[in-house]
Amino acid sequence: MITFDQVSKHYPQGDALSNVSFHLDKGEMAFLTGHSGAGKSTLLKLIAMMEICTRGQVLLDGQNLNRIKDRQIPYIRRNMGLIFQDYKLLMDRTVFDNVAFPLVVSGYDFDQISRRVRAALHKVGLLGHEKKYPLALSGGEQQRVGIARAVVNKPKLILADEPTGNLDPELSAEVMHLFEQFQQSGTTVLIASHDLSLISQMGYRIITLNQGSLITEGKQ
Amino acid sequence: MNRLARYFQNHARAFFSSLGRLLTTPFTTIITVLVLAITIAIAASFYLLVKNTAQLSAGLEASNQMSVFLKQSVSDQAARRLAQQLEQRSTIAEVKFISREAALTEFKLHSGFGDALNALDQNPLPAVIQVLPAARLGEEQALESLADDIQSMAQVDFVQLDMQWVKRLHSMLELAGRAVAILNTLLAFAVIFITGNTIRLELQNRREEVLIAKLVGATHAFIQRPFVYTGLWLGMAAGFVAWLVVTGVALSLQTPVTNISRLYNNQFNILGFSFTEALAIIAGTATLGAIGALMVLYHQLQQIKPQ
Ligand SMILES: Nc1ncnc2c1ncn2[C@@H]1O[C@H](COP(=O)(O)OP(=O)(O)O)[C@@H](O)[C@H]1O
Ligand SMILES: [Mg+2]
Numbered sequence: 260m261i262t263f264d265q266v267s268k269h270y271p272q273g274d275a276l277s278n279v280s281f282h283l284d285k286g287e288m289a290f291l292t293g294h295s296g297a298g299k300s301t302l303l304k305l306i307a308m309m310e311i312c313t314r315g316q317v318l319l320d321g322q323n324l325n326r327i328k329d330r331q332i333p334y335i336r337r338n339m340g341l342i343f344q345d346y347k348l349l350m351d352r353t354v355f356d357n358v359a360f361p362l363v364v365s366g367y368d369f370d371q372i373s374r375r376v377r378a379a380l381h382k383v384g385l386l387g388h389e390k391k392y393p394l395a396l397s398g399g400e401q402q403r404v405g406i407a408r409a410v411v412n413k414p415k416l417i418l419a420d421e422p423t424g425n426l427d428p429e430l431s432a433e434v435m436h437l438f439e440q441f442q443q444s445g446t447t448v449l450i451a452s453h454d455l456s457l458i459s460q461m462g463y464r465i466i467t468l469n470q471g472s473l474i475t476e477g478k479q
Numbered sequence: 480m481n482r483l484a485r486y487f488q489n490h491a492r493a494f495f496s497s498l499g500r501l502l503t504t505p506f507t508t509i510i511t512v513l514v515l516a517i518t519i520a521i522a523a524s525f526y527l528l529v530k531n532t533a534q535l536s537a538g539l540e541a542s543n544q545m546s547v548f549l550k551q552s553v554s555d556q557a558a559r560r561l562a563q564q565l566e567q568r569s570t571i572a573e574v575k576f577i578s579r580e581a582a583l584t585e586f587k588l589h590s591g592f593g594d595a596l597n598a599l600d601q602n603p604l605p606a607v608i609q610v611l612p613a614a615r616l617g618e619e620q621a622l623e624s625l626a627d628d629i630q631s632m633a634q635v636d637f638v639q640l641d642m643q644w645v646k647r648l649h650s651m652l653e654l655a656g657r658a659v660a661i662l663n664t665l666l667a668f669a670v671i672f673i674t675g676n677t678i679r680l681e682l683q684n685r686r687e688e689v690l691i692a693k694l695v696g697a698t699h700a701f702i703q704r705p706f707v708y709t710g711l712w713l714g715m716a717a718g719f720v721a722w723l724v725v726t727g728v729a730l731s732l733q734t735p736v737t738n739i740s741r742l743y744n745n746q747f748n749i750l751g752f753s754f755t756e757a758l759a760i761i762a763g764t765a766t767l768g769a770i771g772a773l774m775v776l777y778h779q780l781q782q783i784k785p786q
Contacts, residue, residue, distance in 0.1 A: 307694075307785075309694075309785045330698070330699075333701075336693075336694065337695075341695075349691060361695035364692060364696055364697040365696060368485075368488065
């Protein structure tokens with residue numbers, strides 16, 4: 260699903276990633292860890308085409324992302340679900356409208372949107388909250404809205420950047436459990452997190468970065 | 480659902496959602512529409528002014544006649560003799576003599592300033608000899624040399640060629656028409672920039688939304704659509720308001736203009752906008768609004784990149 264081949268990302272201030280290579284299979288779930296500033300977010304941004312690598316190449320489903328044209332990016336992003344530490348919800352829209360956004364953008368008709376939004380909200384346990392605004396929800400609930408939005412399009416790949424960064428341990432475990440369920444239904448999942456105690460007990464592959472270099476791949 | 484239906488649904492959604500958004504901030508929307516409407520109303524008034532002057536001058540045919548104004552000191556008798564002398568010339572086909580008295584009577588009758596003239600103790604008007612030259616309208620050299628010739632006579636104050644002032648009037652009108660065209664082009668640019676700026680601010684307010692839209696796979700076309708429709712709505716509303724205002728002004732001027740034109744034995748009606756012209760104003764400003772939006776969006780949407 261994802262292949263990094265000697266990838267480096269250089270910023271004027273310094274290297275965020277240097278010479279990183281790894282492969283993630285279709286349907287696999289993995290954690291990306293490392294201290295703050297290790298390059299976790301940068302790595303995810305390269306996959307989400309929010310940045311372009313300076314050296315090496317990133318392959319997504321066999322496609323070289325260096326060669327993607329700007330106008331193709333939206334169509335590729337429709338096949339991935341992105342989740343952020345700060346949720347990135349639209350505060351002036353209801354839960355329903357937030358979750359429906361990717362579908363509206365892709366031009367689904369209203370019946371389909373309604374059905375899929377309810378299914379996604381059901382998966383994250385928020386059915387019945389459609390008409391609420393994000394500010395009326397707790398942090399954990401807001402993140403679950405973000406997750407529902409990420410999966411509503413039935414993406415092949417989920418990328419999450421510190422999804423539990425703002426949540427207490429109990430809610431964090433719940434959210435991680437949600438990701439396990441998506442993986443079990445065939446989705447590839449890559450989660451950046453520095454919460455080692457939480458992720459090490461889950462038994463998935465752990466990719467560790469240190470100052471932009473890959474130090475362990477966690478593959479047996 | 481087929482692609483065409485989806486395309487129209489997307490447009491319909493953007494069309495109405497942009498209207499809905501404008502209505503959620505009525506104050507800002509009204510101010511913007513008014514600023515645009517004033518700009519458009521200025522352009523539309525100038526257009527109407529040119530159209531009415533053209534109507535007024537359309538009746539003025541250039542002729543080969545000339546009017547010879549005599550000096551105040553020339554007596555009516557001497558003037559009459561001069562007229563007869565002129566008529567003998569081969570270069571002149573016909574003359575008509577208007578004495579100072581006759582000129583005054585005619586002026587009192589038609590100008591509406593009769594009372595004012597009565598207050599004067601002396602007739603201020605000169606005697607005039609209207610000359611119909613043998614030369615035709617096209618023969619400018621012959622006409623001008625005849626005019627020069629008459630001008631050099633001692634009794635003559637000045638000679639006016641009808642041809643000349645009609646020509647002057649027409650070229651002045653043409654100049655005015657051109658000036659208005661240039662001015663209206665500038666005002667069209669003003670409409671583009673005003674809507675563009677409004678859209679730029681709106682884009683800044685909704686920056687977060689644009690970012691998220693990009694992250695969930697929205698195309699540029701999808702993102703810019705509601706903003707283009709916002710520009711379209713603003714232009715359309717402003718065009719309509721401008722049409723309403725200028726038509727109102729034209730109607731309110733109709734009665735006084737009719738009164739004045741009656742004094743001059745003239746039936747002059749102010750021309751307003753035709754139905755087609757009204758449509759053209761509204762459609763035109765809507766287009767300008769959309770262009771303003773597109774211009775800003777093309778540049779700004781590239782700048783908003785998810786980081
Ligand atoms: N847009 C950017 N411009 C310059 N430097 C950046 C940018 N993004 C990240 N960096 C730098 O790259 C390094 C890795 O950052 P990041 O990928 O955000 O790490 P992490 O997510 O693991 O905390 C850091 O040193 C950071 O300062
Ligand atoms: Mg980070």
